[in-house]
Amino acid sequence: MINFIKPLRAVLLGRGKGKGRGSNPPAASKPEDVGLLSPAWKDQVLSPNLETNLRQIKAILNNCSDVIYREFVFAQNEQIRLALIYTDGLASKGQISDQIMRALSLEVPMVVSCQEITKARAMEFIKQRGLCIHQINETGKLQDTIQAILSGDTVLLVDGHATAIINGARGWEARSITDPESEPTVRGSRESFVETIRVNTSLIRRRIKSPNLKIEALKLGEVTDTEVVIAYIEGIVNDKLVAEVKSRLERIKVDAILESGYIEELIEDNPWSPFPTVNHTEKPDRLVAMLLEGRVGIIVDGTPFALTVPNLFVEYLQAPEDYYERFLFTSAVRLTRFLAMIISLTLPGLYVAVTSFHFELLPTTLLLSIAAQREAVPFPVFVGVMIMEITFEILREAGIRLPRPIGQAVSIVGALVIGEAAIRAGLVAASTVIVVAMTGIASFTFAYSASIAFRLLRFALTILSAAFGLFGLISGLAIIGIHLCTLRSFGVPYLSPIAPTTGVDLKDVIFRAPWWAMLSRPRLIVRKDQKRQEQGLKPAPPETRPKK
Amino acid sequence: MLEQGKIDAKQAIMLMVSMVLPTAILTVPAITVQYARQDAWLSVVLATLAGLLIAWLVASLSLRFPGKNLFELTEEILGKVPGKVIGLLYIWWFLHTNALIMDEFGGFLCVAIMPDTPHIIFFLVGAIVAGYAVRNGLEVLSRYNQLFLPFILGLLFVVFLLAAKDMKAARLLPVFDAGLIPIVKGSAVPASWLGEIVIFTMIIPYLNKPKQAIRVAALATLFTGSFLMVSILVALAVFGPNLTGHWVFPTFNAIRVISIANFLERLESVLIAAWMFGGFAKLGVFYYAAVLGSAQWLGLKDYRPLVAPVGLILVGLAFLCPNIVNLLHFIASGWPPYAIIVFEAGLPLLLLVVAMARGKGGKAVD
Numbered sequence: 001m002i003n004f005i006k007p008l009r010a011v012l013l014g015r016g017k018g019k020g021r022g023s024n025p026p027a028a029s030k031p032e033d034v035g036l037l038s039p040a041w042k043d044q045v046l047s048p049n050l051e052t053n054l055r056q057i058k059a060i061l062n063n064c065s066d067v068i069y070r071e072f073v074f075a076q077n078e079q080i081r082l083a084l085i086y087t088d089g090l091a092s093k094g095q096i097s098d099q100i101m102r103a104l105s106l107e108v109p110m111v112v113s114c115q116e117i118t119k120a121r122a123m124e125f126i127k128q129r130g131l132c133i134h135q136i137n138e139t140g141k142l143q144d145t146i147q148a149i150l151s152g153d154t155v156l157l158v159d160g161h162a163t164a165i166i167n168g169a170r171g172w173e174a175r176s177i178t179d180p181e182s183e184p185t186v187r188g189s190r191e192s193f194v195e196t197i198r199v200n201t202s203l204i205r206r207r208i209k210s211p212n213l214k215i216e217a218l219k220l221g222e223v224t225d226t227e228v229v230i231a232y233i234e235g236i237v238n239d240k241l242v243a244e245v246k247s248r249l250e251r252i253k254v255d256a257i258l259e260s261g262y263i264e265e266l267i268e269d270n271p272w273s274p275f276p277t278v279n280h281t282e283k284p285d286r287l288v289a290m291l292l293e294g295r296v297g298i299i300v301d302g303t304p305f306a307l308t309v310p311n312l313f314v315e316y317l318q319a320p321e322d323y324y325e326r327f328l329f330t331s332a333v334r335l336t337r338f339l340a341m342i343i344s345l346t347l348p349g350l351y352v353a354v355t356s357f358h359f360e361l362l363p364t365t366l367l368l369s370i371a372a373q374r375e376a377v378p379f380p381v382f383v384g385v386m387i388m389e390i391t392f393e394i395l396r397e398a399g400i401r402l403p404r405p406i407g408q409a410v411s412i413v414g415a416l417v418i419g420e421a422a423i424r425a426g427l428v429a430a431s432t433v434i435v436v437a438m439t440g441i442a443s444f445t446f447a448y449s450a451s452i453a454f455r456l457l458r459f460a461l462t463i464l465s466a467a468f469g470l471f472g473l474i475s476g477l478a479i480i481g482i483h484l485c486t487l488r489s490f491g492v493p494y495l496s497p498i499a500p501t502t503g504v505d506l507k508d509v510i511f512r513a514p515w516w517a518m519l520s521r522p523r524l525i526v527r528k529d530q531k532r533q534e535q536g537l538k539p540a541p542p543e544t545r546p547k548k
Numbered sequence: 549m550l551e552q553g554k555i556d557a558k559q560a561i562m563l564m565v566s567m568v569l570p571t572a573i574l575t576v577p578a579i580t581v582q583y584a585r586q587d588a589w590l591s592v593v594l595a596t597l598a599g600l601l602i603a604w605l606v607a608s609l610s611l612r613f614p615g616k617n618l619f620e621l622t623e624e625i626l627g628k629v630p631g632k633v634i635g636l637l638y639i640w641w642f643l644h645t646n647a648l649i650m651d652e653f654g655g656f657l658c659v660a661i662m663p664d665t666p667h668i669i670f671f672l673v674g675a676i677v678a679g680y681a682v683r684n685g686l687e688v689l690s691r692y693n694q695l696f697l698p699f700i701l702g703l704l705f706v707v708f709l710l711a712a713k714d715m716k717a718a719r720l721l722p723v724f725d726a727g728l729i730p731i732v733k734g735s736a737v738p739a740s741w742l743g744e745i746v747i748f749t750m751i752i753p754y755l756n757k758p759k760q761a762i763r764v765a766a767l768a769t770l771f772t773g774s775f776l777m778v779s780i781l782v783a784l785a786v787f788g789p790n791l792t793g794h795w796v797f798p799t800f801n802a803i804r805v806i807s808i809a810n811f812l813e814r815l816e817s818v819l820i821a822a823w824m825f826g827g828f829a830k831l832g833v834f835y836y837a838a839v840l841g842s843a844q845w846l847g848l849k850d851y852r853p854l855v856a857p858v859g860l861i862l863v864g865l866a867f868l869c870p871n872i873v874n875l876l877h878f879i880a881s882g883w884p885p886y887a888i889i890v891f892e893a894g895l896p897l898l899l900l901v902v903a904m905a906r907g908k909g910g911k912a913v914d
Contacts, residue, residue: 358661361817468669469662470817474824475673478692481825482681485691499691501558 044142050081050159057085060146067149072101074130074158075109080122081159090152092171099132100154100167123161131156135168147225174199180282182448185321189285193304197227200299200306203284204231208291212236218249221257228257231287231297238294238527244490245296245309260300260307267309269488274453277489279311286320294526310490310525314498314509316450317341327514334510337446344443345454345480348385349465349473351435355381357469373429382466384428388436389459391418396440496524514538550843550851553687554756557764559694564748564768565701565775566693567833570826571652572741572772573704573779577798579880580780584734585789586720589777591734596773598735599742602892603765606745609900610752611761612909618749619844625903634895635845641891642841643858645744646834647865648879650674653827655872656797660820671866675859678831682839683855686754689832696825701775703822707815708782710806715785736884738776742769743892750837796876835862 041060046053054069061067066088074080082104086096108130117125127136139145145164149155152170177199180192193200201215212234220228228249232242248267257263264278265271281287282304287297290308298307317337322330354361355370362370377384395414402410419437423430439458443451457480464472487494497505502523507513516537520530555563580588613621618638623631654670681689745765752761783798786805792798800816807813839858843851869875888894903909 358817361814363811363813468665468673470821471657471662471665471670471673471824474821475677475828478677478696478825478828479680481695482677482684482688482692485681485688485695486684493691495691495695499694500556501694 039143041142045140046142046145046157046162046164048160048162050083050157053157053164054083054085056142057146057149060142061149070101072105074104074122074126075117076105077117080117080119083157084154085149085157086154086169087149087152090150090170090172091154092169095133095169095171096154096167100156100169103132104130119160123158123163123165126156126158127165131165131167133167133169137166137168138163139166140164150225151227177203183281183283183286183320185283185319185324187324188321189283191284192282193284193287193299193306195302195304197229197299197301200284200304201229201231204288204291204297204299207284207288208233213291216246218246220249220252220254220263222253222255224256224258226257227301228263229299231291231299232295233291236292236294236521236526236529237296238525240527241294241296241310241490241525245298249298257300257302259303260298260305263298263300264307269490270486273483273487274456275313275484275487275494276449276453277309277311277487277494279308279315279447280305280449281308281320282306283320289320289323293522310492311494312489312492312496312522312525313450313484313494316447317510318508319447322512323515327512330512331510334512338510340442340445341450341454344439344445344451345458346461346473346477347435347439347442348389348458349461349476350470351432352382352385352462353465353469353473355431356466370429370431373431376426377429378426379428381429381432382462384432385436385462386459388418388422388428388432389439389462391422392436392440393455492524497522550840550849551686551754553685554754555686555690555751556756557760559690560748560751560755560764561768561771562693562697563690563751563829563833564745564765565772566697566826566829567747568741568744568772568830569775570700570823570830571649571656572738572776573799574656574797575652575876575879576738576741576776577780577783578793578795579737579876580734581784581789581793581798582734582880583736584730585726585793586784587723587725587731588734588780588784588789588792589720590723590731592738592773592777592780594731594735595738595742596769596777598739599745599769599773600766602743602896603745603748603769604762605893605900606749606896607752607762607765609896609903610749611758612900612903614758614910615753617751617753617840617844618746619841621749621903621909622899625899625906625908632845634899635841637895638891639838639841639845641887642747642834642838643861643865645887646831646838647862647868648875648883649827649830649834650862650866651869651872651875652879653831654866655875656800657820657824659796659872660800661817667866668863671863674828674831675835675863677828678835679855679859681828681832682836683852686751686836689829689836692832693829696822696829700822700826703819704775704779707803707806707819708778710808710812710815711782711786711802713808714802714805715782717785719785719788720781736888737880738773740884740887740892741776742773743888745769746892746896747833747837749896750840796872835859838862 041056044056047056054071058069068084068086068088070084072082072084074082084096084100104126112129127138137148139148140163145155145166148164148166152172154167154169156165156167158165174196175194177191177194179190191203193203205213205215210233214230214232214234216230218228218230219225230242230245230249245267249263252263252266254262254266260280264276264280267278269277279290281290287306287308291297295308295310298309300306317334319337322334325333355374359367374381379387391414395411395418398410398414419433422428423433443454457476461473461476464476466472468475484495485493485499493500496502498509504520505522505524507518508522516539518532519535521532523530577588580591584591610617610621613624616624619631619635622634622638625631626634650671651667653674654667657670658665658667681692745768748761748765748768752758755761755764779799783792783795783802786802787795787798795801800819803819804816806815835858839851839854842854842858848854869878
């Protein structure tokens with residue numbers, strides 16, 4: 001048994017075997033892995049010979065039918081041979097034929113006499129005067145060349161030169177910017193991030209036209225080579241936070257990053273917690289607001305969901321719209337959301353505890369009507385609640401997974417059949433259905449990622465309540481409370497500004513202060529420049545009125 | 549240092565309030581009223597004064613030895629062996645007090661909401677929840693407390709206001725009917741509870757501004773004293789001295805009789821639910837002191853391995869009193885001299901005097 005547990009523990013906790021009691025050789029003496037993750041041609045350079053280069057690239061990219069090789073000559077000069085390599089579908093064909101091939105082979109001879117251009121000068125000439133491409137780079141390394149081809153850039157090889165010109169002529173089919181589907185709002189920007197990282201960074205840059213907005217790029221995933229961007233506002237952000245984010249990202253060594261969720265799980269502070277300590281959003285305006293509060297955004301190519309850190313628990317009560325609607329209304333809505341949060345966590349447990357242990361808490365008439373409903377029901381309340389909860393979870397999951405048109409039908413059938421028929425059949429009491437439905441709906445009022453945690457914990461609390469009544473429920477809540485107090489997200493206490501309390505930051509928890517009173521940025525996230533705006537912005541009618 | 553965390557003055561005050569109040573408002577009113585009748589609230593005033601003295605005593609003792617908690621400064625003042633002996637006494641006292649709290653906690657829950665549940669369930673779950681907080685350190689304990697205490701106190705305050713309908717000021721009269729002696733007698737129990745502030749010596753080194761220690765201790769004692777006084781006043785004004793003295797948990801009963809518009813009733817269950825959070829915090833503070841003290845006494849580098857064994861000892865000790873009546877009798881008669889004279893006033897005073905006589909430690913900060 002022990003022999004089985006040890007390696008499992010080592011794998012789960014990410015501890016190397018070398019740390020254990022065993023006499024394994026130290027990690028440093030191991031030969032470096034040569035495989036898919038670090039190819040043999042990693043450090044090779046290009047050769048001056050075009051044929052050699054092409055042969056090498058074709059060998060590496062063999063069986064890649066989407067890579068296209070096009071050989072032609074420069075300015076009708078047979079001496080200078082060129083080759084274009086690009087990936088079909090990722091590169092812009094129009095740009096390649098017009099601005100590279102047409103320019104180099106037809107238009108250049110119209111302007112200058114090309115016969116005098118020697119092979120040796122060709123490279124310089126092509127770069128300076130030949131290409132009509134907005135962005136070009138050079139590389140002498142084979143790996144960079146391959147990477148450029150596969151990222152959608154067009155590589156131009158010139159015979160006699162050991163460098164490749166990388167033309168930024170990308171153009172692929174992409175989803176256009178649409179409404180944010182997971183965070184719909186009534187008021188506010190309707191733009192949502194898309195799968196293309198450049199579009200996403202442009203959506204941010206369009207909102208913050210400050211040189212202090214920094215967008216640093218790095219690549220993650222040994223096979224997928226996914227582009228990842230760290231966005232922050234210099235001067236507002238805590239420098240240590242940026243360094244910490246970078247160091248956590250740099251220690252990621254995985255084969256693939258397909259969604260920001262991968263990164264989220266790899267950089268979390270407490271991987272075992274049911275609560276997420278990294279937030280995500282698909283709304284650019286929300287991300288920008290987060291950056292302005294000193295957070296760091298992590299945008300990943302291939303997904304519309306950007307991550308933000310540090311993440312505080314109160315963020316789950318905040319919707320982007322809260323800052324666009326009037327503050328009194330917003331505060332009332334937040335109170336509702338908070339109430340819904342508590343309901344979604346505790347209502348089934350409370351119902352089970354009260355109806356199985358503490359009847360005296362219910363008003364007598366209500367107690368009688370519940371008792372009457374339950375008369376025909378064969379199961380105890382706890383079983384009824386669990387049946388309905390699981391049914392509800394199945395319905396919810398089916399609603400998400402099923403193709404759109406059928407999804408509607410499922411929810412109608414589910415609501416009617418399960419709700420109505422289950423009561424008639426005497427399977428569960430009507431009050432149980434009300435409680436479960438109420439809980440389910442309440443869990444949709446606040447951020448989805450937090451509601452997932454609450455869904456999990458709700459089952460635990462229901463079981464505790466069934467075992468120990470109100471005492472079990474409260475003990476469970478206390479454990480959850482303590483657990484939340486232990487969490488930190490990138491060094492910031494998860495429950496701040498509530499516990500530890502920072503008085504001024506309570507302005508944006510349940511009560512949302514009006515904009516003219518939002519004088520400072522969150523104190524525990526932003527360490528240095530905390531002033532957000534000038535004092536005395538509260539609007540008022542002019543003091544001197546025109547005299548009649 | 550064993551404890552890496554730092555807490556601020558606000559958190560410390562709240563922790564000290566939680567350390568006394570949750571069980572104090574349950575059991576103290578009945579006992580005090582038995583002695584002082586309708587003047588019980590005056591007893592609390594007296595007890596608060598005594599509590600302030602103790603608070604000043606322990607805070608100034610602690611401030612003479614910056615960065616050192618009770619166990620470390622005892623050894624520095626008295627030398628290694630006598631210091632260890634005193635330390636052992638304090639560990640016993642922390643454990644015993646915590647076991648009493650656990651017993652009250654379980655006893656009350658048993659009486660109030662779950663009469664058929666065996667006590668061991670309350671003890672075990674209480675120890676697990678408090679132990680989980682203790683294991684995560686002082687910072688987490690005080691944050692947890694900060695999260696729930698305002699909610700509990702706010703709820704209590706609202707409920708007290710709702711009880712106003714049933715209150716009659718005349719039930720507090722006549723004042724000073726039996727003279728000063730019953731009032732002084734009645735003040736012993738609340739004073740012994742407020743004197744639990746002696747635990748503050750375990751926490752002062754971890755304040756982010758230790759200079760505020762005296763202020764923190766004084767404010768916490770004043771707040772706790774006044775809240776206790778209010779709860780006694782509520783119980784007295786609702787029931788009068790005869791009935792109050794006979795209830796086991798008069799404040800709880802005063803809340804139980806609230807009935808407004810046939811709708812706002814059975815509020816006691818809401819309050820018990822909220823109160824449980826406070827109960828866990830109170831258990832946590834003593835638990836923490838016991839664990840940290842034991843680790844220091846044994847010279848360990850980490851206190852966390854001790855959390856589970858100390859918890860088991862606590863659960864065992866909680867069975868010392870066979871039932872709640874027995875327990876309350878002990879709290880009313882045996883406990884105050886034992887707690888006040890030895891641990892809350894006696895030993896700290898001795899330590900302070902010896903420290904001054906031997907010229908140990910820096911000057912006390914006024």
